[in-house]
Amino acid sequence: MTQVKLPDPEQLALRILRGERAAVASGLNLLDNKLAEARSRSARLLASLSGEHWLDAGHLIGITGPPGAGKSSLVSALIRAWRSSGRSVAVLAVDPSSRPELGGGALLGDRIRIKNSSHDEGLFIRSLANRNQLGGVATEVWPMSWLLLTCFDIVVIETVGVGQTEIDIAEIGDTVCYVAQPASGDTIQYLKSGIIEIPDIFAVNKSDLGAAARKTAAEIARSASRQDRRADWDYPVCLVSAAMSTGIEQFRDHFDRHRSFLTNAGLLGKLRARHQSAWVVRLLKEEFGTFGLELAGGRTAVAERLSKGVLNQFEEYERLRKQILSRFMSVSRPSSPTKKEHPDEQAIV
Numbered sequence: 001m002t003q004v005k006l007p008d009p010e011q012l013a014l015r016i017l018r019g020e021r022a023a024v025a026s027g028l029n030l031l032d033n034k035l036a037e038a039r040s041r042s043a044r045l046l047a048s049l050s051g052e053h054w055l056d057a058g059h060l061i062g063i064t065g066p067p068g069a070g071k072s073s074l075v076s077a078l079i080r081a082w083r084s085s086g087r088s089v090a091v092l093a094v095d096p097s098s099r100p101e102l103g104g105g106a107l108l109g110d111r112i113r114i115k116n117s118s119h120d121e122g123l124f125i126r127s128l129a130n131r132n133q134l135g136g137v138a139t140e141v142w143p144m145s146w147l148l149l150t151c152f153d154i155v156v157i158e159t160v161g162v163g164q165t166e167i168d169i170a171e172i173g174d175t176v177c178y179v180a181q182p183a184s185g186d187t188i189q190y191l192k193s194g195i196i197e198i199p200d201i202f203a204v205n206k207s208d209l210g211a212a213a214r215k216t217a218a219e220i221a222r223s224a225s226r227q228d229r230r231a232d233w234d235y236p237v238c239l240v241s242a243a244m245s246t247g248i249e250q251f252r253d254h255f256d257r258h259r260s261f262l263t264n265a266g267l268l269g270k271l272r273a274r275h276q277s278a279w280v281v282r283l284l285k286e287e288f289g290t291f292g293l294e295l296a297g298g299r300t301a302v303a304e305r306l307s308k309g310v311l312n313q314f315e316e317y318e319r320l321r322k323q324i325l326s327r328f329m330s331v332s333r334p335s336s337p338t339k340k341e342h343p344d345e346q347a348i349v
C-alpha cells in the first residue's frame with residue numbers, strides 16, 4: 001500500500017487563508033483522514049486556522065429536505081444569486097451513499113457543478129459520501145465546514161432530511177432551511193413531527209406546479225406559526241421555483257436577514273460556541289461511548305469546560321481523547337503483574 005504524504009499543517013493553513021484551491025482541497029482530505037498522524041495534523045491545521053474571527057466569519061447554511069424536493073437545483077440558483085453579488089460560495093453536498101435511485105450516477109455535488117461554471121474561482125464544491133449508518137450527518141462535516149468558513153463568504157451543506165439529519169444539521173448550521181416538495185407525504189410527515197421546530201427558513205420549491213405548491217406553503221406556514229419558538233424571528237415560508245428562477249432573490253435575502261438577526265441579537269457567537277461543544281461531545285461519544293465520555297468527566301463537565309472560552313475545540317478534543325485513552329488504559333490495566341502470564345484471565349477482565 002502506498003503511503004500518502006501528509007501535508008505540513010501550518011504551511012497548509014497559510015495557503016488556505018490565501019484562498020488557494022488546491023490547499024482547500026488538501027485540507028479537506030486531511031480532515032477526512034482517520035489515521036492517528038492525520039488526526040493530530042488536523043488539530044494543528046484547525047488550530048492554525050482558528051482565531052477570534054471564527055465566531056463571526058462567513059455564513060454557514062444547512063439545506064435539508066426530502067429526496068428530490070429540488071435542494072441541489074435551489075442551491076444552484078442561490079449560487080448564481082450570491083455570485084452575482086460578488087460573494088464566494090463553498091458547498092458540501094452530503095451524499096447518502098446507499099440510495100439506489102441514484103443508480104450510481106452523478107454525485108449530488110456534480111449535479112450542482114453541472115449547473116454552475118466549474119471554472120469559477122469564487123465557487124468550491126465538494127461531494128461527501130455520508131458514512132453515517134444511522135442517517136445523521138457524519139462528524140467530519142463540521143470541521144470541514146469550519147475550514148471552508150475561513151476562506152468563503154457562504155458555506156452551504158446540502159443533506160437529505162431523514163429525521164436525524166435535521167437534528168444534526170441544526171447543531172452545525174447558523175441558519176437551517178427546509179426545502180419542501182409540494183403535496184408530498186414526506187412533508188406531511190414532517191409537519192406532524194417535532195422536526196418542524198428546527199428550520200429557520202422554509203422553501204416550497206416547484207411553485208411552477210401551481211395550486212399544490214401554494215397549498216403546501218399554506219400548510220407549512222400554519223404549522224410553523226403554531227410552534228412555540230422565538231418571537232423575534234418570523235420563520236419565512238418562501239414559494240420558489242428553481243426551474244423557472246422565480247422567488248430566488250427574496251429567498252436569498254432571507255438568509256442575509258437571518259444572519260443579521262443572529263448578529264444583532266448577539267446570538268451568532270454563542271450559537272457557534274454551542275455547536276463546537278456539541279461536536280466535541282458527539283465525537284467523543286461516537287468514538288468511546290457513554291463510558292468514554294464519563295472518563296472525560298461526563299457530558300455536562302465536558303460541555304462546561306468547552307463553553308469557558310476555549311477557542312480551539314479541535315485541540316481540546318485531541319486533549320480529551322488522550323485523557324480518555326490514558327484512563328482507559330489505567331482502568332483496563334491488570335492490578336497484579338502476575339496476570340500477564342495468564343492471558344485467559346485477562347480476557348475475562
Ligand SMILES: Nc1nc2c(ncn2[C@@H]2O[C@H](COP(=O)(O)OP(=O)(O)OP(=O)(O)O)[C@@H](O)[C@H]2O)c(=O)[nH]1
Pocket residue numbers: 066067068069070071072073074108111160205206207208209240241242243244
Ligand atoms: N417543476 C419543477 N421541477 C424542479 C424544480 N426544481 C427542481 N426540479 C426537478 O426536481 C428533481 C429533483 O431536483 P434536485 O435539485 O436534484 O433535488 P434534490 O432535493 O437535490 O434531490 P436529492 O439530492 O436527490 O434528494 C429534478 O428532476 C429537477 O429537475 C422546479 O422548480 N420545478
Ligand SMILES: [Mg+2]
Pocket residue numbers: 071072073108158
Ligand atoms: Mg440534491
